[in-house]
Amino acid sequence: MLVISQKEVVELLSMEGCIDAMEAVLADLATGQAMQSLRQMLPLAEGNLLGLMPGYLRRDGLAGAKLITISPGNHSRGLPSHQGVVTLFDASSGVIKAIMDGQKITAIRTAAVSAAATRHLARADAEVLAILGTGEQAASHLEAMLQVRELRQVRIWGRTPSKAAAWQAEMSSRFSVEITVCATVREAVAGADIICAVTAATEPVLLREWVKPGAHINAVGACRPTDRELDSELVAQSRLYVDSVESAAGESGDYLIPLAEGAIPQDHIVGEIGAVFSGQLTGRATDSEITLFKSLGLAVEDLAAAQYIYNKALRLQRGTEIAF
Template sequence: MTDTEVLFLRSDELSGLATPAEYVDAVREGYREVGKGAAAEPRTKLVNQSPPGMLTGYMAILPETGAMGGYTYAAGFGDKDAHFFLPVFDAESGRPLAMLDGASLNPFKTGAAGGVAIDELARPDAADLALFGSGAQARGQLRAAAAVRDIETVEVYSPTKAHRESFAGEMNEALDASVAAVASPDAAVEGADIVVTATDASEPVFDGEMLEEGTHITAMGQYDPDKREVDATAVKRAKYVPDLRARAHQDAGAFLQAREAGVVGDDHIHAELGEVVAGEAEGRTARQEITMFDSGGTGVETVAAAYMLYRKARDEGLGELLEFAPASDALTGQ
């Protein structure tokens, strides 16, 4: 066999290549396939003590999309930074298609998962959004939310006044919605139809008692048993939908801590997001329901978004071709 040509795509080539709506469409299809039985596993996380760091990977196979792969990334260590490798394989032949520098797409693919959840679980007329966080992930979540709902007002809260005001000013210019910084978590949550947490907080960022009936919550910083952006009250009050059921049991801190406190049991998991997208489980069934999407990052949105970007980049002539030898040639035994 001859070497396989693999398209290497740099982060700057991927930046701006697709719209938030295109990310949402790709990720919705990925979750639909998983809801119908396609394979996806939650992250494997290896922690290093000295120097402190984390090596993480997760994978998914999306047969109908035609792709499989996932992230491997290192964060922390001596470099005190993060580096994302994202291989994409053809799901039919198994041959590698692309290798992406996955940093720039991260907020958009994660935001797209939140967008899919809002589309499935939030009220159709949801227009007021409370946003916790003012970084890249918050930006990705907000852009995806605006792609699936006619957002009219956004209240942004983060602990640093200058950060939340700068973010609000930027997004007020970028979106049709009116985006404003607020001085407290209560001011953000009050009257909100959608609450999005996009933080690295270890403790809840708002009081679950403040949630009004009919609110949808997307909590995307939920990837460690010791971290939680939402409290046990919010978990208990909500119809609880994680990205993957296995991840909820593994590292969804808000759910695990609520379960440990005896507030909820394992049966509180209503369904995975993919099951709702695929019609295997109901989403919102009443206007007054509180719903929650617990997002910790999976290979589903990663592979779906990466394959969409690969196809667009290939059509536009972007990237650099590398050659990979198949094992039948490379495993010579010499």
Template sequence: MKILEAEQVDRALDFPSLIDAIEAGFRDDFGMPPRQVFQLAGKDASSHDGFALLPAWNDTLIGVKAFTYFPDNEAAGFASLYSKILLFDRSHGVPLALVDGTAVTYWRTAAVSALAARLLSRPDSASLLLLGTGRLASFLVAAHLAVRDLQRVFLWGRDAVKVLALQARLQAAHPAVEFVCAQDLAQCAGAADIIVSATGAATPLLLGAWVKPGCHVDLLGNHSPDRRECDSALVVGSAVYVDNRDNVLREAGELLIPIAEGVFSADAIRGELKDLCRAGPAGRDSPDQITLFKSVGTALSDLIAAQLVLKNTEAD
């Protein structure tokens, strides 16, 4: 059985190859039982520490990702996320590989975000607002540049020093794009064609009143039913899609809170990522429609990314 660490994952993957592989994987037949997420509150009822298991299979592989999420780890000198993906042969169930799931998570999260943007954003989208300065940020920018001809990217974060450092790294990596530190979040949100939020915010950072007609919004950072990155107005005013309905309706406060308020319903969700990839419902009704994609992560995207890592590693 191969053991593939983060460095091998990073060498094996690229955009847009992973984006294309995930789109093809969601078009094909697959199995994906509901993910199991366990809150590890223990004696501390306010803790958001978690442990999760994500199984999936296609006609080639069976996979299960296990991960821990400890959002306060950084203060103690640890990463917030640790993860491994175990792959088995679909034909006979033989264990094939143990893949670093943390690296895969960064790659597939960015790929799914960009895939949703390719399917839902306006083709002429030229500006992006990115909320969040964590490690995922550089992956998100690279992935979105693979699907849209972005000319300007606004960067926003609570820590101005981190925003400036991110700007410098991204400008060096993508010199043809203008990277701007967002001073006024509302103003930048109103100027952006695509908005991607990947933060640990507990209360809304992004308000529906700020978002212009025709914008596409990706919400990636929250996995808790009592937290959210946007307000109810944005959800109510958008055509809403999700990566997986069952997972989102258990974990995503962005939709669960408006449902509890009585201003939105689960029936208003237009479709899942598989529906978009299979060309089911029309993603965008008009150039002026606001579209919203909420993602909490899927086992299938992990499996497809790990499968591509194994394939490309064996080819080397």
């Protein structure tokens, strides 16, 4: 069994490679070549969660799971909110092939999926990006968006101005793009072509009246039926795609709350983003419509990222082999 550390995960999983891997595995999910079960979430103390996410990559003969904790209060402790491990098994023999850090896989693959969705749904001339939130996903989403669009300006908003300023300084040292700190969400998204909502919000922070026609939105932060980042009017007036219809119907407050309010019909979801990647479903229809991708995170995404890392580790002789 190969054990791959967090440092090695970061070194082996490039954003560019991960975007392509996410597009491929979600297309496989849409065509039945990848399978997964709905994640199981066990509530813990202080509003924390323990999650189990199993999946199967039929084409590659691999199965596995991510075991993850979600602790929203960790931001105040200086710790990441998502931590865990990903395991890979040979689907035929059941032999454990690898175990690796799941925190960085989650950070990178989540942004990579948003980037793949943006590549297919955002306007080709999109050049202004707004990021709502200043955590780990904000940084990875900036890196990912720069892979799929030529950005002229980036705007960042966070609840704590000092954190937003520190984020701006760090990202400006890493990327050659203009980054501006905004005092309000409204200021950040005014005229933005792409909006990435990666907050820990439980109530809407992004309203329809602030979003321009033709914008594309990646809604990433809220992952429970009671939590949402977007108001009902914005969801109702957007062309909505999801990573998994089953997951959205069971877990997404951004979909379930407007549905319960009667603001949207049950069939408001256009379809799964993987069906767009596979050519089974069309993406953006007009330059003026608002497109929305609601991301919850899927087991097959973790397994595809883990497979990419494992194969690269074998080629480069990385990781630590142990008897198990």
